[in-house]
Amino acid sequence: MLTVLGRRTSFNVQKVTWLLDEIDLPFRHIELGGKFGGLDTPEFRMHNPHGKVPVLKDGDHVVWESHAMLRYLAAKYAADRFWSDDPAIRSPVDQWMDWSLSTLQHDFLSGVFWGYYRTPQEKRDWPTINRSIEKCTGHFRLLDTMLSDRENLLGATLSLADIVIGAHLYRYYNLDLERPALPHLDDWYERLRKRPAYLRNVMIPFYDLFGKLSF
Numbered sequence: 311m312l313t314v315l316g317r318r319t320s321f322n323v324q325k326v327t328w329l330l331d332e333i334d335l336p337f338r339h340i341e342l343g344g345k346f347g348g349l350d351t352p353e354f355r356m357h358n359p360h361g362k363v364p365v366l367k368d369g370d371h372v373v374w375e376s377h378a379m380l381r382y383l384a385a386k387y388a389a390d391r392f393w394s395d396d397p398a399i400r401s402p403v404d405q406w407m408d409w410s411l412s413t414l415q416h417d418f419l420s421g422v423f424w425g426y427y428r429t430p431q432e433k434r435d436w437p438t439i440n441r442s443i444e445k446c447t448g449h450f451r452l453l454d455t456m457l458s459d460r461e462n463l464l465g466a467t468l469s470l471a472d473i474v475i476g477a478h479l480y481r482y483y484n485l486d487l488e489r490p491a492l493p494h495l496d497d498w499y500e501r502l503r504k505r506p507a508y509l510r511n512v513m514i515p516f517y518d519l520f521g522k523l524s525f
């Protein structure tokens with residue numbers, strides 16, 4: 311039996327449980343981190359020396375870093391839908407996964423979600439937040455253009471790129487900040503919202519995180 315350790319409000323946990331649910335793989339879930347604590351115990355540090363969630367356990371095998379988990383799960387349990395042995399087929403997925411981690415997550419989750427939503431009002435640095443919002447507008451505009459002629463980012467079927475990028479959208483659409491008109495991105499979000507696995511794993515209220523910089 312697989313086990314995922316990490317609080318359900320964690321964006322990085324959500325990517326992993328979304329994939330598990332999408333491929334119908336049963337798993338045990340343990341809430342950890344945030345208000346649940348437990349990341350500083352020697353036992354947890356043996357699993358992840360960085361003291362972060364998610365952590366995936368597959369029997370005795372342990373994986374940390376959410377994108378490493380997605381690749382592990384796809385290759386081992388969902389090769390027909392989410393993996394290929396051909397590097398030329400894998401590389402477009404990889405490039406968008408890496409872009410999501412290095413750029414979109416940096417500008418949206420760190421810059422906007424942390425800078426705005428997780429920072430108490432009196433501590434918000436608006437010039438920096440606004441610069442991040444501007445960068446995100448550029449990113450989401452680009453995604454909107456890509457989505458003008460396809461169901462998902464790389465074509466008709468859902469890929470790991472959709473999981474890591476699509477997981478941002480619930481927060482993006484639920485922050486009380488102005489958004490540009492992006493009809494194709496809106497339609498994609500509507501399609502994702504209809505997926506039971508997205509609904510169950512990503513559309514999780516995040517009020518708990520409001521004004522909280524402590525974890």
Ligand SMILES: N[C@@H](CCC(=O)N[C@@H](CS)C(=O)NCC(=O)O)C(=O)O
Nearest residue numbers: 320321322343344362363375376525
């Ligand atoms: N790059 C790592 C980031 C891990 C990370 O920063 N996790 C956050 C939650 S999203 C965490 O453990 N924060 C401490 C806490 O929740 O208590 C990954 O993708 O797994």
